[in-house]
Amino acid sequence: MDKSMSIGVIGAGTMGIGIAQMAAEAGHKVIVFDTRKDALEKAMAGLRGLMDKLVDKQKRTRAAADELLGRISIAESLEYLAPCGLVIEAIVEDLKVKQEVFKKLDGALAADAILATNTSSLSVTAIAAACSHPERVIGLHFFNPAPLMPLVEVVPGLATDPELGPECVALMHAWGKAPVLCKDTPGFIVNRVARPFYGESLRLYEEGVADMPAIDAALRGVGFRMGPFELMDLIGNDINFAVTKSVWEAFFYEPRYKPSLTQQRQVESGRLGRKSGRGYYLYSNGAAELGQETTEHADAIVERVLAMLINEAADALFLRVASKVDIDLAMTKGVNYPKGLLAWADEKGAAHWLAVLESLQDRTGEERYRPSPLLREHGEKGTSFHN
Ligand SMILES: NC(=O)c1ccc[n+]([C@@H]2O[C@H](COP(=O)([O-])OP(=O)(O)OC[C@H]3O[C@@H](n4cnc5c(N)ncnc54)[C@H](O)[C@@H]3O)[C@@H](O)[C@H]2O)c1
Structure with missing residues (x-):
């Protein structure tokens, strides 16, 4: 999993846009999807505003800020996420809705793509059960605000490929985060x-x-x-x-x-x-x-x-x-x-x-x-x- 891998983010709310920002900071191309177009636009406007502030405060050059924003694009449907090697879902905390999204993703992505959920309280195993390939589903639980809080709980489900946990831990290290590996149990x-x-x-x-x-x-x-x-x-x-x-x-x-x-x-x-x-x-x-x-x-x-x-x-x-x-x-x-x-x-x-x-x-x-x-x-x- 290197920088050339595109990252998909589903849900452009508080967590999703922060995760998109981090993935772009780490050098990936990022594609963000949300069912609500206004939420997507608001999130992107917020990110542009944040970059402007960093430029004003001389914490980042205009060129670097534009480069980061240039790496993030928005998708009109889930199918646009097809080129992604890893998709991180950060939508509403509802098992049925998440399962529906994972089922669709399972069909839309390449066979070796990884499907991650940012759920805080649902069972990763239950979300994965909606997929025909649950071995490629994992929990990546970020903390709010995601770009600032270093912790990521990496949570393999019951059917997750045993190599995926350590691979995701390595990827999170590469993003500069502090990952921990944890069992799929309530509250992680x-x-x-x-x-x-x-x-x-x-x-x-x-x-x-x-x-x-x-x-x-x-x-x-x-x-x-x-x-x-x-x-x-x-x-x-x-x-x-x-x-x-x-x-x-x-x-x-x-x-x-x-x-x-x-x-x-x-x-x-x-x-x-x-x-x-x-x-x-x-x-x-x-x-x-x-x-x-x-x-x-x-x-x-x-x-x-x-x-x-x-x-x-x-x-x-x-x-x-x-x-x-x-x-x-x-x-x-x-x-x-x-x-x-x-x-x-x-x-x-x-x-x-x-x-x-x-x-x-x-x-x-x-x-x-x-x-x-x-x-x-x-x-x-x-x-x-x-x-
Ligand atoms: N907010 C936190 O502090 C926090 C921390 C860690 C984890 N989480 C988890 O992250 C997830 C997202 O939380 P949030 O606070 O960012 O929520 P949020 O309400 O800010 O954003 C959710 C976004 O998902 C979109 N959405 C809903 N259903 C969708 C669908 N089917 N397809 C695509 N987009 C859809 C909504 O339009 C909204 O923009 C939840 O699972 C939550 O439990 C939240």
Whole structure:
């Protein structure tokens, strides 16, 4: 897979146009298709505007900007993608619609072309099942904004050719990204391991341990760029709640991922976050009125949220979702965590985190706090994740 390979992108929304830009930056010819002509035109105009800005700021020459734009063309139908060696789909998150597109692509592309999906929450295996050649279908999960966030989760489905994963990892390296290889399981790495950042923080609030500004401040205090409530307001409570619910359902109602009623009420009331002017915080002129920040119980808050995050990372490793290096890389490169969670676990030692979880489980009797067998093993033996 070299630069001479043309890349197709389907869906010119937030993710699609960012992916097209990256592929063109890496030197490929790119063909973009969207069923909505206005979406295509808007996306291309946005990209031209971005290039103009970079030229104005002298971050790029006019010639380089024009060359990049010249490598991207738009397609009037899926059939125009026929010359592409790799097509990346970034359309609406709906299994039926994606399956229809993959079925068409399967017939339209050369036999050795690769079909990738940018799905965040659907099964790559289920999307591939619509194709007569599922062995050439793979997940390439980029993060928003795609040109800036280095992480790409490379997700082979059940029927994917075993060589395709490493080939896509190499291609993503060539694009300057930070790829990780991960099993086709709900939430892949990041959207699975990150769940307690929100869930446990909501639980701490529900138990009255601290208010939202204090929880946000405590977690910012250990290096997270944003606290969980500010972040949920930025993502949108409707989106964050939907992701939580879909991961919980996809894991057959695993109690660790149970959604929060507090967040559900938030969504029901229309307090979606920044985009609606009010979420957990009130936004006037776009800025949050964060209110009083107190540091009461800061250590207890951090310990509890971190213990749950570390347990998720340990369990993802236990269930071979990805390697320990990739699990840590995913959280630092995909969601800007200050450290990898398994490396973080090793600082105090697994026994410490095991004790935090056991004490929570004793107190509540809840499965939610069940330690992963791998955390237990390291805790009991006194061994570390990274040795
Ligand atoms: N937005 C994010 O933060 C993010 C991050 C990672 C992955 N994703 C995933 O990427 C995909 C796209 O998300 P987005 O946020 O860019 O969506 P978006 O709504 O911004 O864009 C989707 C585009 O796809 C087009 N489209 C819909 N059906 C189509 C079809 N059948 N054929 C061609 N084009 C079609 C729409 O017209 C629209 O322009 C989803 O699967 C989403 O889960 C999103």
